[in-house]
Amino acid sequence: MYAIATILILVAIAVGLVRAFRGPTLFDRVMAGNMIGTLTVLLVAVLGFMNGRPEFLDIALVYVLISFISTIAVLRVYVSRHDHADTD
């Protein structure tokens, strides 16, 4: 059962990766990256249960925070650049 969930999530990651490559806008890529982050968190959790070592969840917790903060960081950089471009 865990195996089926793992395969489904891996396929979802691959599909999301296609969107990250295709773009077309930066936001599409960031969105796909954010989604892949979420999927990775869940994959780590499921893998931890599958291998009988649920203490892997610490890593999943770090991922949640990291993927959120990097998404925000990309957007802040983008917005601040383009605000500058407007005011200059």
Added chain:
Amino acid sequence: MLDILLDILSWILLLGGALFLLTGAIGVLRFPDFYSRLHAVSVCDTLGAGMVLLGLMLQGGLTLVTVKLMLIFYFMVFSGPTAVHALAEAAQVSGLDPVEDDREDG
């Protein structure tokens, strides 16, 4: 008896959640423009992730593992929509317009 019921319930949640994750990913790939794709991402972030985590919680029982899963759930429930909100706002600021349906109906 209760154990078996919980087991079955957790499997249903786990597989259902994984299916929703896949659905969301396919939506991200297939939807026509950025703003509609955001909807598909939300399916992943909330329904899919929530169901998978709930299923795992039922497997974990009353342990530290479940507490950590709840923490992950807590972070996801807040971070997912916030990230999507920030994305939509940044896209709007950048002047990206939603694609409107240009088919002429009758």
Added chain:
Amino acid sequence: MQHLVDIVLLGLLMITGFAIVRMRSLLAVTMLTSIYSLFSALLFVVLDAVDVALTEAAIGAGISTILLLATVALTTEYEKVPSHRSLLPLLVVTLTGAALIYGTLDMPHYGDPNAPVHRHVAPDYIEDTPEEIGVPNVVTSVLASYRGYDTLGEVTVIFTAGVGVLALLGVHLRKRTEQPSDYHKLVVLRVIAKLFFPLILLFALYVLFHGDYGPGGGFQAGVIFATGFVLYALTHGLGNAERVIPPALLGILAAAGVLLYSAVGIEGMLLGGKFLEYNVLADDPVSGQHLGILLIETGVGITVAAVILIIYFGFVSRRPGGADAQDPS
């Protein structure tokens, strides 16, 4: 199943690598680099290297991405298209790659128990850790106790990097004019950041003090700690973040971490042991080891967090000057 996951992840890694090479938008490349780190961390999870996975997640996917973004913010948004194709680099890369692949032919098989790496000192560490150190996580016992010198060296390298950035960018010396900020517009982000900030710091402390038992330790905790402040700086503005944790204090903290580490070593000498010998720190050797590991992990955490924040503040406080203007059309 295990092999399937391995192969799929390696395939995803390869595809992502090619995509990074092909792409021109630097922000998108940064995003993909972060995804690449996520995949390699996943691979570490599958290989059961939990501590490495945690490090890769916190440093590779987290801090590197943020520092790369801070750098991209100072340069242009698109990579320049090279004007000519040169065959020489391709030749060099191909030859190096071929040599490396040839080298792997001599390597022991994956998971071979007779590989040299499993026969030298690793069995001693694994067998002796329960009696000598008494911590469940062997990785922590190797890093913090058996190889305490190496870790001290690493912390010193990180400290030196922080000093270097301070010397080059001079965070606290320059008087900065406050940017016209749009931070008041970020209501949602600010509320969520306030919700997350204490939990991130709490989680960092958990990783620090739980490193004896599970994955984690000083390095990862320091990085997570710094990430919390980066989130604060992103949503509340650099000025506010610097009011919370002044750059001058960061310099002192970076030095204090290294100092704490070496002080533990010297304390061991004063109590009649060798440098960094923890056995003499308490009445019985095992609790001495516990105390020593906890103290040096704390030192590592303080230094790592302070240096990462020094680097981040140093980069972000340099706003893009005129170098920004040449966007390709």
